[in-house]
Structures are given as C-alpha cells and as structure tokens.
Amino acid sequence: MRRFIALTALLSPSSALAVPTPGSVPSPAEIVAKAPASAWRDVAPDHLLVMKLADGDRVVIELAPDFAPVHVANIMRLAKAHQWNGGAITRVQDNYVVQWRVHDEAASLPKGFVMHPPAEYERPLAGLDYRALGYPDAYAPQAGFAGGWAVGRDKNLVWPAQCYGTVGVGRDMPPDTGDGRELYVVNGEAPRQLDRNLAVVGRVLEGMEHLGALTRGTGDLGFYTDVRQTIPIASITLASDMAQTVRPVYQVMRIDTPSFTAYLDARAARRDPFFVHPAGGVSLCNVPLPAREVKQQGR
Numbered sequence: 001m002r003r004f005i006a007l008t009a010l011l012s013p014s015s016a017l018a019v020p021t022p023g024s025v026p027s028p029a030e031i032v033a034k035a036p037a038s039a040w041r042d043v044a045p046d047h048l049l050v051m052k053l054a055d056g057d058r059v060v061i062e063l064a065p066d067f068a069p070v071h072v073a074n075i076m077r078l079a080k081a082h083q084w085n086g087g088a089i090t091r092v093q094d095n096y097v098v099q100w101r102v103h104d105e106a107a108s109l110p111k112g113f114v115m116h117p118p119a120e121y122e123r124p125l126a127g128l129d130y131r132a133l134g135y136p137d138a139y140a141p142q143a144g145f146a147g148g149w150a151v152g153r154d155k156n157l158v159w160p161a162q163c164y165g166t167v168g169v170g171r172d173m174p175p176d177t178g179d180g181r182e183l184y185v186v187n188g189e190a191p192r193q194l195d196r197n198l199a200v201v202g203r204v205l206e207g208m209e210h211l212g213a214l215t216r217g218t219g220d221l222g223f224y225t226d227v228r229q230t231i232p233i234a235s236i237t238l239a240s241d242m243a244q245t246v247r248p249v250y251q252v253m254r255i256d257t258p259s260f261t262a263y264l265d266a267r268a269a270r271r272d273p274f275f276v277h278p279a280g281g282v283s284l285c286n287v288p289l290p291a292r293e294v295k296q297q298g299r
Contacts, residue, residue, distance in 0.1 A: 025266070025271040025272055026262075026266065026272065027266060027270070027272040028263050028266045028267050028270075030272075031259060031262045031263045031266055032253070032259075032263060032290045032292075034259075035253060035257075035259035035263075035290075036259070038257065039253055039254055039257040039258075039259035039260065040251040040252065040253055040254065040292070041148070041251060041252055041253075041254050042249070042250075042251055043062050043205070043249075043250045043251065043252060043291075044240075045238070045239040045240035045242075045247060046076070046238060046239075046240045047062060047063040047064075047065060047072075048060065048061070048062060048063070048238065048239035048240075048248065048250060049061040049062075049063060049075070049079060049202070049236055049237070049238060049239070050235075050236070050237050050238075050239055050242065050248060051084075051207070051233065051235070051236045052233070052234040052235050052236075052237075053089075053210065053231060053232070053233060053234060054231070054232035054233065054234050057207065057210040058206065058207055058210075059204060059206065059207030059208075059210060059211060060204070060205045060206040060207060060248060060250065060293075061167055061202045061203065061204055061205065062202055062203055062205050062250065062252065062291075063075065063076070063201060063202045064149060064160060064200060064201055064202050064203070066123075066128065066147045066149075067120065067123055067147075067149065067159070067160050067199075067200055067201075068117075068120035068169070068199040068200060068201045069120070070114050070117040070118060070120060071117050071120055071169050071177075071178070071179070071180050071199045071201050072180075072201050072202075073112070073114070074113055074114055074117065074179055074180035074181075075180040075183070075201060076238060077109075077110040077111075077112060077113050078102060078110065078113075078180060078181065078236075079236050079237060079238045079241070080110065080238065080241065081110040082235070083102045083103060083104070083107060083110070083181075084102055084103065084233060084235065084236030085103060085233070085234065085235045085236070086103035086232070086233065086234075087100060087101055087102045087103045087232075087233040087236070088100060088101065088103075088230040088231060088232055088233055089211075089214065089230060089231035089233065090217075090223060090224055090230050091184075091217055091221065091222050091223045091224065092187075092214045092215065092216050092217050092222050092224075093187075093216065093217065093221055093222025094188065094216045094222065095187070095188030095189055096186070096187065096188055096191060096222065097184040097185060097186055097187060097191075097222075098184060098185050098187050098211045098212075098214060099170055099182060099183070099184040100182070100183055100184075100231075100233060101181060101182045101183075102181045102182075105181055113179070114179065115179055116176075116177070116179070117177050117178075117179060117180075117199070118177065119175075119177050119199075120177070120199045121159060121196045121197060121198065121199060122157050122158065122159040122196050123157070123158060123159070124156055124157060124158075125146060125153065125156050125157065125158045126156070128146040128147040128158065129146065129147065129148075129255065129256060130144055130145070130146045130153075130158070131144050131145045131146075131255045131256065131260075132144040133145070133264075133282070133284055133287070134264070134268070135268065135281045135282055135283075136281075137152065137283070137284055138192070138283075139152055139161075139192040139193070139195055140152030140153055140154060140159075140195070141153065141154050141155075142154070143161070143284040144284075145255045145287075145289070146158045148252055148254070148255055148289060149203075149289070150163055150284050150285065150287065150288075150289070152192075152195055152196075152284075159195055159196045159200075160195075160200035161190065161192060161195055161284050161285060162186055162190055162191050162192055162194040162195055162198075162200070163186065163190045163203075163284070163285035163288070164186050164187070164188065164189075164190060164208070164285060164288070165185060165186060165203050165204040165208050165288070166185065166186045166190075166200055166202075166203050167183055167184070167185045167200070167201055167202040167203055167204065168183065168184055168185075168186075168194070168198045168199060168200050168201060169182070169183060169184075169198060169199040169201055170182035170183065170184055170198075171198060171199075177199060178198070178199060180201070183201070185204055185208070185211060187208070187211060187212050190283075190285040192285070203289075205250050205252070205291040205293075206250075206291075206293065214231060215229070217229070248293060249293065249294040249296060250291055250292065250293055250294065251291065251292055251294055252289050252290070252291045253289055253290040253291070255289075263287075263290065264282075264287055267282050267286060267287045268280065268281055268282035268287075269281075
C-alpha cells in the first residue's frame with residue numbers, strides 16, 4: 001500500500017521516540033489509520049493487477065477504466081493471455097519513469113485487442129464525483145479529485161495527473177497513442193507536463209519501493225543498453241484470475257468522506273507537533289489517495 005513518509009527519519013534518536021501529546025492535531029497518517037470502514041471503497045478484483053518480479057517482489061496496481069477504457073481493456077486482455085509473463089523492465093530513468101513491456105511484442109494478440117486506441121487523455125466530468133483541491137495548480141485551471149483519482153480540470157473536462165506512482169501507456173510520436181503493451185510508472189517528481197499527452201491507466205497501490213530501488217539505465221532516456229540488465233517479470237495477473245486463497249484485497253479512501261476532508265486539510269497545513277510553520281497550501285500530487293490492503297481471515 002502507499003507508504004507515508006515517516007518523520008522519525010528526520011528526527012534525532014531521542015526525539016524520534018516522542019509521541020504527540022494528548023489532544024494534539026493528528027497527522028495525515030493518524031487520520032488514515034483511524035478512518036472508519038465507511039471511509040473506504042473496495043477495489044474491484046477485475047481492476048487490480050498483481051505484478052511479480054522474478055526476484056519475488058510484488059507490485060499491485062489499480063486500473064483506471066473510467067479514464068482510459070480502451071487501453072485498460074487491452075491491458076486486461078494481455079494479462080488474461082499471460083503475455084506479460086516473461087516480460088521485462090527495460091527502462092529506469094532517474095526521477096522520471098520505470099518502463100516495462102510484454103514478453104514478445106510480435107506475438108499474436110488476444111481476441112478483441114485494439115491496435116490503435118483513441119487518445120484517451122481527457123474525459124468529460126459528467127458521471128464522476130468531484131472534489132476540488134482548494135489550492136492553485138500550476139498545470140490546470142483547476143485541480144481536485146474525480147472518481148477517486150487526482151485530476152486536472154478545465155471547465156467540464158478532467159484528466160488524471162501524472163503523479164508519483166501513476167501508471168501510463170508508452171507510445172511513439174502522435175498520432176500514435178500506444179496500445180498497452182508498454183507501460184510506465186512515474187518514479188520521481190511529478191512530470192505534470194505529460195498530463196493530457198499520454199493515457200493514464202492506473203496507479204501503484206503497493207510496491208513502489210521495489211520499482212524505485214532499481215538500477216538506473218545508462219542508455220538514452222534511462223533504457224538498459226544490454227538485455228542482460230533488464231529486470232525480468234515473472235507474471236502480471238488480474239486479481240480476479242487468482243484463487244480466493246491468495247487474491248489480494250485492497251481499499252482506497254473515498255473522497256466524499258469526513259476522513260478525506262481531514263486528511264486533505266492535514267496534508268495542506270501540517271499542525272502535528274513536529275511542524276513549526278504550517279504550509280497553508282498543497283500541490284495536487286502531494287495528496288496521494290490513501291490505500292490499504294485488507295488482510296483476509298485465515299491467511
């Protein structure tokens with residue numbers, strides 16, 4: 001699940017053990033930890049991808065069919081056809097993206113696969129719940145959260161923001177839109193200039209620490225120059241295709257709840273004991289939607 005940066009790494013050994021005094025303002029992590037069950041929504045198993053690297057590390061991705069339905073459908077077909085199995089991470093560019101591909105891009109494609117999807121870079125706001133960020137955004141007239149995702153907004157159009165952990169589709173020069181056989185995840189400072197220029201198909205809920213720790217590529221744009229440097233992918237599977245006994249279950253915080261209101265306020269103006277001067281503002285990508293794995297009984 002998404003990790004919240006621990007303040008203890010910034011404190012001295014003696015102060016790292018300090019705890020907030022009773023009645024003090026809670027931190028974002030404390031708000032998330034105390035959020036009631038009603039503050040969370042389940043991620044549908046059909047929209048949950050489980051990536052296993054060859055070394056056993058696991059990365060869990062929530063898909064975003066509300067924003068890129070054709071691209072997401074392609075990715076789901078590839079997963080069901082096991083075409084990610086034996087694929088590889090081929091690019092790790094510092095403070096930008098990690099990119100991976102299917103095992104064989106020349107292989108026959110699954111039935112229904114769309115070779116040339118539309119440019120799913122933005123969509124109408126209609127049909128999505130929306131909550132404004134409440135602070136200016138450098139990349140859009142407005143910013144906020146729609147359908148549970150961080151978005152830029154211009155009147156009645158919205159688009160997913162390219163924040164840390166965002167998963168998108170690699171493509172060539174326009175009019176190519178990519179077809180989902182090559183994906184990337186943002187691994188550093190949010191490259192918001194990519195907003196509305198590539199299809200966003202998901203976000204990492206768990207495992208960014210594994211992707212962020214990979215050796216950087218030395219070729220142009222961070223590509224590995226030797227195939228032996230690539231990071232093998234054991235499998236990428238839809239949770240719905242996994243046995244109930246091993247299927248992960250994840251939840252994401254709903255944006256229409258008091259818990260999210262408190263969380264957003266706390267991210268914008270940290271008042272917990274460590275902070276001397278509350279910032280009084282926050283960027284869109286500095287409000288990651290809280291997510292958590294729900295442990296099942298008997299596991």
